[in-house]
Each structure stands twice: as C-alpha cells, then as structure tokens.
Amino acid sequence: MRHPALPGFLAGLLMAFQFNTTAQGYDYPFTDRYVATVAGTPEEFRAKVPVDIPRKVYQLEVFPDRQYPDALFYAGKLKYALVYQETRAPLIFMIAGTGANFDSQKMRFMERAFYQAGFHVISIASPTHPQFLTSASSSSVPGRVADDAADLYRVMELALKQAQEKKHIEVSEFYLTGYSLGASDSAFVARLDEERKLFNFRKVLLINPSVSLINSVTILDAMLEDSLPPGGGPEFIHNVLTVFSEVVRKQPKVRFDENFLYEVYKYRQRQGKAQEQNVKALIGLSFRISAANMAFTSDVMNNFGYIKPKNEILRTTTPLTDYFIVSHQASFMDYVDRYAYPYFKAHEPGLTKDELFHNITLNSISDYLRHSEKIGMMTNEDDIILAPGEIEFLRETFGERAQIYPRGGHCGNMEYPDNVAYMVNFFK
C-alpha cells in the first residue's frame, strides 16, 4: 500500500535538495574572484539564449537646448536599445554598470535572456558613460546616485514614450534591473518611483550592487595603484596603450567595457602572463579608463577647471594629448575629492564630504530596502567591489530576498545558467 504522505515528503526532499544545489552544487567554473570578474562565463558554460531577437536602437534628445563644446560636438544624443515582443508583455528597464554603454556585452546577453522569457526590454547606459553624462545628466557630474536616478527616471519616461510611438509596444507592467553601479542606481530609481508612481515597478532586481560607492572605488583604484611601480605614471600610460594595441590586433572593434577586459585577459593568458597581480591590474586599468573618460568629459561639459583649465576653449582642432596623460593618472578618488565634491559644494554650500559619501551608499536607504518586498538582490560571496562587512549588510538588509552565490566575483556569473534562471524566474 502506498503511503499517502509520500509524494509530499518526496517533494519536500526535492525542494531541500534544490535549495542545497545553490549552495554546494554550484558549478560556475572560476574559483578565483579576479579571474571570474574578468573572464565572466566562457561561451561553453553560458546559458543558451537566442541570437537574433527583435531589437532597435533609438536615440533621445533629452535636453534639446543644451549647448556642447566643439570637442564634444557629437555628444548631444543618447542611444538606447528596445527589445520588443509582438504581443502585450511586461517590460524590464535595464541599467548598465560603471562606464558601460547600453550595448555592453552583459546588456546584450541579458536582453536575449529576457526576450526569450517573454519580456520587452529597454537598455540604458550607465550615468557614468560619457554619452549619458553629456546628453542626459542634468548636472553632467555623475556619481551622486540619487541625482543619477532622477536623470535615469527622465530617460526611462522618454524612452518608453518613444518606443511606444515607434513600435507600438503594449506593456502590461514594469520591472527594473541593473548590474554593478546600475544595481545601486536601480535601488534609488525604485525609491523615486514610490513618489512619482509613473511605472509602479512590480519587481526590482539588484545584480551585484555596490554598497558604498566610495568603498568600491577605493578598492578598484588600489587594484591598479598597488601594481604600479612608484612614480609609474609614464609606464602606466604606456601599458594602457600597449595592452590596448595587443587586443586590437585580434579584435578590431574598440569598446571601453567589460568585454575589452576579457579580450585582454585572453590575450595575456595565451602569453602566460595571467597571474593574479596582472589580472587585478587589468581590472583596475579598465576601471581607470572609464574614470578618465568620465572625468574629462564631465569637466569639459562644466568648464569647472579640474583637468582642463577653466575658460580654455577646446576646438575641434585642439590637441588633447596632455589631458589624456593627466586624465589617465587621476584616480576615481581624485574625481570625488577634487572635482565632484567641490562641484556639488559650489551649488550647495552646506554640503559636507561625509554627507556626500553617505548619500552614495545603500546604507542611506536601508530602511526602504529592508521593507520593500518588491526588491530582490543577487550577488556573490566573493564580489570584489564589496568591502569587509558589506556582504553581511546585504544579507541582513534583504533577508530572504538576497540570493548570494558562493563565487562569481563581480558580475562574472551573470551569464551562467543558474544565475540566468534565477534572474528570469525572479521577474516571472
């Protein structure tokens, strides 16, 4: 005779087993957090997603009256991507990580995964990408996450409107996600939406968020600086360009995003030069290039006198070599200390540095995050951008809504099947 409770018991066992697999049976291939961060998920381990999906790239003119210096004459429009379903469907807004554009490799991959699962997707650049900061940021000084969130919110509103006009998409409800800094941005966008109620996001997923921006950039700055010889400026610039040219031999398209990092890594690996110190330096290097591009663009937009002397006019024909050299030697902390903070203080005389630093943490909105059931968080135990104690903060703040994988580094496992399944199911 069959025991009546057996099916239930089996189901329970199965569930317990599944629960276990996320902890122990997790087979993401890299155990080194730095290698994971750089190499991501190699093709043979990646989740299977469709290659050709209905996707359009559109552009927005957010500030039609804004004037641009000659050196940035091209920078007035913001490109974004729309991935669309033919029928009524939910829409996911997706925000890229530090320095990444709307079409970074991770964004392209997630578009395919979400399309396959039946979602429309709108992909937006990070507010730290030069294109966003010139064309869509109200201050053109990225980094203060609440301000960046307001800029993103404006872009999302305009992009949705344009997408509906151009492709007549029908949206049933709205979701939001972002990775890295884009995850931190998403948290602040979600909070803003509680007041503005334009989208009423049903669910929001933060993927490998930075908890404290200052802590994260300190870690990333150090990765590069620790690997340089003292006074290594000239050599550093040389290395940047040499590494770049090594990559370009194999990969003709120049992109300043995480895929570039991977190409360099593969190249180094073939050369037998992929030791940990080099891998760390590479991460720091890639981050530094983003910071240089961001800082100089922002300074030129505002004529604030950080790297370009105030009031000096850059024409189409002006050589930028000297500024190139200076920009690549300036750290992200230089940007915060010697540019962003003075900039914001000039507009809000009472602003203290501590206040600014606190404002760009998830701790500053921890009450909201703790009580907002719609927000989930996925990260890794060994994420390199988290300072000691921050993984505990995330676990404690999000409770059962925290999905923490044992490894994957910073965003390295986003394309791994378990992670993709988790992300897709989170929104389903």
Place this chain on the structure above:
Amino acid sequence: MKTLTTGESAASVLPAMMLVALLAGCSTAPKLEGPVVPAELPAAEYIDPDVIYAVQEVYDPWEGFNRRVYKFNYRFDRYLFLPAVRAYKFVTPDFVEDGVHNFFMNVSEITNFINSVLQARPKSAGITLSRFAINSTVGILGLFDPATRWGIERLPEDFGQTLGRWGVGNGPYLVLPIFGPSNLRDTTGLFTDSAVLYTALDPFNFDEHPDREAVYYLFKGLDTRSHVPFEYYDTGSPFEYEYVRFLVTKKREFDIEK
C-alpha cells in the same frame, strides 16, 4: 582596427572631399569668457617633460587638419555612407553580399601577390597565387572563397607594407577623408596599389568603360565599409582620436613586422 581604411574606391574623389572636409564645421558651442585659470590637476605637475609618453609616440604634425577630417568622416559616414551601406544590406540577400565581398577580395589578391614578391616573401606570394588560382576557377571568378575553407588563409599585403618592409618610416600621421586613419607612407602605398591595379593592369578594361568603373567603385565602397566594425565617436571616449591614432599606428607596425 585593420580595415579602418575604406578601400581604393574613392581615390578619384579624394581631392574634392578634402576640400569639403576643410570647409565643413560650424560651431554652436557655449561662450567661455574670462581669464584662463590653471586646472586643479595642472598638466605641468603630471607630465614629465623628459619622458616621451606612449600617446606622444605617433608623429602628428598635421593634427589640426587630421582632426577636421576625422570630424568630416563622422558626418560623411552618418549622413551618406552608413545609410547607403544599410540600404545595400537591406536590399541584397546575404549570399549576394558574400559573393560581392569574395569577388573584391579576390581582385585584391593581385596587389597582395605583387607586394609579396616586392617584399621578397616567396612563400606568401605562392600562397596568394594559389588562392587566386583556386578562387578564380573553383570559386567561379572569385564569387566564392573555397581556398579559405581549405585552410589557405588570405595574406593581405599592400605597398605601404612593402615600403615599411624596406625601412621606409611611417611619415606623419594622416587622416584621409572617407578612407580614415593612415600615414604619409601608407597613403602613398594606397595610391600606388590603386594605380598599378586599375590603371596599369586594368583587368576590367575601365579605360574604355568608365560606366563599369563607376559601378565597380560604388560596390567596392559599400562592401568595404560594411566590413569595417567602426563608427566615429562611438566609443564614448573624449580621447577617441588619441586612442585610434595610437592603435592604428601600432596595428600597421604589427602588419609590417609579421
């Protein structure tokens, strides 16, 4: 970055384009008034005058001109070239595009062969010759590329590389209208290859069929551009000009050394 140049197709319109490039450009930039104030991070503090930084390695005495042409190329791409390429790709089935591409690649084996010989690389010359023979016959006048499928890789060589092989330096960096980043030596090479192929050898008898010549250049231009995965000012870096200048120069050095 190996194919930033856009092929020989536009050689005949180059002087006119140079003129347009120089005339192009008007500014709506915000006015900056007041005295110039030293920067928070002054260049003098960060740049050691005794060091030649990598970004300074490329000799670029015509930078002003080059930057104007760079900007012109962006506009030319954006308003004319890329829309034309998109239209071409839209109306033509993929197998036709591939055939067109293979055809032009096969024609260019002629100059690849000549330059291999001039560089005293008999092995390369032999490989190139066999590719040309196979693709022109089995590959039906070059419309298909069976040679690559059989593992005989294409070995592009141009007269700029030939000059480089025998010790001719880059000369000044030069951004060509439409063709893109180059230098004086490679530009000389470009015109030489083009003159040898289309004027001296003239395999398609353009001399007596200028209409044929126009169609040829049109499709060659479209085909070449559609295989260049680069768009001006698309990296988002304010230093794109510097990065491209350095990378293209390094790329050419590798091509010559290999």
